[in-house]
Amino acid sequence: MLGFGTFKIPDDQAAEVVKNAIIGGYRHIDTAAVYRNEIGVGKGIKDSHVAREDIFLTTKCWNDDQGYQSALEAFEKSCQRLQTNYIDLYLIHWPKPLNSSTWKAFEELYQQGRIRAIGVSNFHQHHFEELMKTAIIKPMVNQIEYTPRLTQKPLKTYLESEGVAMESWSPLMRGKISEIELLKNLSAKYGKTVAQIVIRWNIDTDVIVIPKSVTLQRIKENFDIFDFHLSQDDIEAINLLNKNLRTGPDPDNFDF
Numbered sequence: 646m647l648g649f650g651t652f653k654i655p656d657d658q659a660a661e662v663v664k665n666a667i668i669g670g671y672r673h674i675d676t677a678a679v680y681r682n683e684i685g686v687g688k689g690i691k692d693s694h695v696a697r698e699d700i701f702l703t704t705k706c707w708n709d710d711q712g713y714q715s716a717l718e719a720f721e722k723s724c725q726r727l728q729t730n731y732i733d734l735y736l737i738h739w740p741k742p743l744n745s746s747t748w749k750a751f752e753e754l755y756q757q758g759r760i761r762a763i764g765v766s767n768f769h770q771h772h773f774e775e776l777m778k779t780a781i782i783k784p785m786v787n788q789i790e791y792t793p794r795l796t797q798k799p800l801k802t803y804l805e806s807e808g809v810a811m812e813s814w815s816p817l818m819r820g821k822i823s824e825i826e827l828l829k830n831l832s833a834k835y836g837k838t839v840a841q842i843v844i845r846w847n848i849d850t851d852v853i854v855i856p857k858s859v860t861l862q863r864i865k866e867n868f869d870i871f872d873f874h875l876s877q878d879d880i881e882a883i884n885l886l887n888k889n890l891r892t893g894p895d896p897d898n899f900d901f
């Protein structure tokens with residue numbers, strides 16, 4: 646439920662940062678081919694001396710690699726860079742282009758045991774439904790932007806009804822959550838930082854969460870959320886902060 650994000654961590658820094666995160670307790674690491682840090686992430690996992698099978702590793706197939714053969718090749722290249730022969734969760738990074746043959750490659754790799762869970766990222770409901778027209782295996786995860794300013798209620802309800810796990814990216818709004826008054830009040834009430842309140846809100850709303858930090862103290866802080874829960878009233882109050890405001894691009898409008 647709590648993973649470690651690695652977007653924008655440079656490859657030459659990733660090994661040290663990922664190793665620190667694993668030593669700090671994280672067992673779930675999120676990267677992507679397009680982050681260009683898979684070599685560093687793989688080295689960090691090795692350097693941590695935690696067994697590969699105790700790590701849950703996610704990476705993603707980039708848009709240029711969509712298509713049956715190219716997705717298979719991209720998967721092998723990611724495995725090589727990450728120094729692993731399997732991936733725990735492999736995601737289609739964006740639905741543009743929406744390509745059913747990419748999913749066919751994912752299904753085959755899943756059936757061969759090379760991927761333990763297959764999923765998508767940045768899929769609106771209509772992207773999901775379109776993929777399902779030709780899919781044999783339903784995506785198991787949708788990784789989307791989810792923050793107190795973008796609660797994605799209709800999509801969240803849809804994914805719950807389909808039994809698809811939801812995972813949130815940019816959960817800290819890349820630092821901007823610290824400006825929200827209610828979160829500051831909850832921080833004082835619970836004796837936790839604003840980041841910890843938001844990470845807890847993700848977990849308390851059944852959303853897998855992958856905050857990123859290169860700062861050792863924040864890496865630890867973001868993991869120190871297992872000694873409290875938010876009350877139902879406070880969860881509802883955070884839900885009401887929604888303004889349908891995106892920190893990143895809208896999958897429908899993002900021009901690649």
Ligand SMILES: NC(=O)c1ccc[n+]([C@@H]2O[C@H](COP(=O)([O-])OP(=O)(O)OC[C@H]3O[C@@H](n4cnc5c(N)ncnc54)[C@H](OP(=O)(O)O)[C@@H]3O)[C@@H](O)[C@H]2O)c1
Binds near residue numbers: 650676766816819
């Ligand atoms: N599927 C997708 O399309 C997609 C898109 C975006 C992100 N992601 C994934 O989601 C992960 C998280 O998203 P993100 O990296 O965009 O943003 P984020 O986790 O919301 O925010 C990261 C930023 O917040 C700062 N920060 C971290 N912990 C903090 C704390 N306790 N207090 C104050 N500031 C803190 C970090 O600074 P320092 O690093 O300087 O400490 C960094 O600037 C990514 O790393 C990536 O793995 C996926």
